[in-house]
Every structure is written in C-alpha cells, then in structure tokens.
Amino acid sequence: MKAVCHRCGGDKQGPFVPCRGCAFVPQKEERLTAWLFSLHHLDEVELDEAAARVRQGGLPDPSKKLKNAARKEMGAAPLPDGAQMPFTTATLMGIAFANLLLTPLAGFAYWLGLRKERPVAAAQALRITLPIGFALGALWVGMVALRLLG
8 A cells, every 4th residue: 555654755665654755653543634635535647746845844724624534444432522612701710710710731631631522612721821821921021130239
C-alpha cells in the first residue's frame, strides 16, 4: 500500500510505517492524518499532489469531519458521546472561582485531565484559566518586586 509522509512528503510503504526520509512514525491522532495520505483515501494523482504540497512547506490540517471519516473507515473506536459536550455555566463559574480562590492549577488540572476525552470542555477550562493565571502571576510578580525594591 502506497502512502505519503504528511510531515516531509516522502514516499512510504504504508500509512503507519516509519518514513524513510524523516523517520516520523504517526502516533495516536496523527494516524488519522497518515491514513488520509494513503491510497486508502486518495488516488495516485491526488497522492502525488499532496506530496508536492507537503514538500513545498504546506502543513496538512484535515477538518474534524475528515478525521471522523478516517476514524470510521479505519475501524477505530469512535469518540465517546460526551466528547463534544461543553461545560455548563455553573461548572465554568466553579472553575473560575477555584482559580481565583485556590490556584489556577485547578483549571489547568481540568484541562490536562479532559483534553483527550472531552476536548471542548477542556478548551473552555483553559480559556477561563489562562487569563486568571496571567493576572494572578502578574500580581504576584508585582508584589515581590514591590517588596524587594520598595
């Protein structure tokens, strides 16, 4: 089975084997993109065109719809039903209060723990945590600088 490395554009014997050009081996979610860059998904002409684009510096970024189609065609396990479910407003407020009252590490823990199983909810937690973390970090640095220099 012919395939193209989606990192360097080199020819491969299959979508999941190591690339002879750059030694890249697709792992986890990148296997979906690797499958899309094979004869399973593209014909010979499209595969050659994809290889040329990658060699010219184009970075492949397949849509979620295309990745889900690849997952289905590969026979991979589908994402769980709750994977795209966002947090409720009450949960988001709880994360914000935990970030403010305890530490922003609480929000980062939500993000780290949920980024694979519930990526939408994890992104929400990160969007709340980052500004609070930066603000509290700046406040802390300001207080230390004031104490040392003042």
